[in-house]
Amino acid sequence: TAGITQAPTSQILAAGRSMTLRCTQDMRHNAMYWYRQDLGLGLRLIHYSNTAGTTGKGEVPDGYSVSRANTDDFPLTLASAVPSQTSVYFCASSDGTSGVNEQFFGPGTRLTVL
């Protein structure tokens, strides 16, 4: 089972350019999440989706957009990248129905904006 895959693994991007980070899960999980992780800070939620067709804003949504056209895919788009968006981005998913709402994480995308 692949679980969650993310692409690309890493990327260097010029400021002002746009980019889409891809995330795909094969666990048929309802909920998906995008986090950024910066040194000295906890994981911060960017956007989430509780089910296909719906999305919501997390703690740090500015400069990012998402879509959830189907259950498996949850791409994150940076419309015009800025250096402060340099970070490691993790996609995660969870069953989101009941009980322990454990989140499963993808391997991450390391993004550098110059």
Add this chain to the structure above:
Amino acid sequence: GQNIDQPTEMTATEGAIVQINCTYQTSGFNGLFWYQQHAGEAPTFLSYNVLDGLEEKGRFSSFLSRSKGYSYLLLKELQMKDSASYLCAVEDSNYQLIWGAGTKLIIKP
């Protein structure tokens, strides 16, 4: 505001026991998670507590006191592979996870 506090770094000796503390103040509480994250890798789930008390899972145990807003992760018989960051996260009233900055655990032989 919402806040999760845990020590930045701890050092322990191989074969010993270490306790990593986490205190929290959140809007609502639906459970507390501990994750392990090795350098350069994704976080992986370790434990979940929603009721007060101790949950044991092999060498790892997690404790929760909701009245004190406090949890700890106890690691026994430490191995070199336990060198990692340990992340505390609380599920708030909106069922979103609020994350601590993580505790980097260094194991010395």
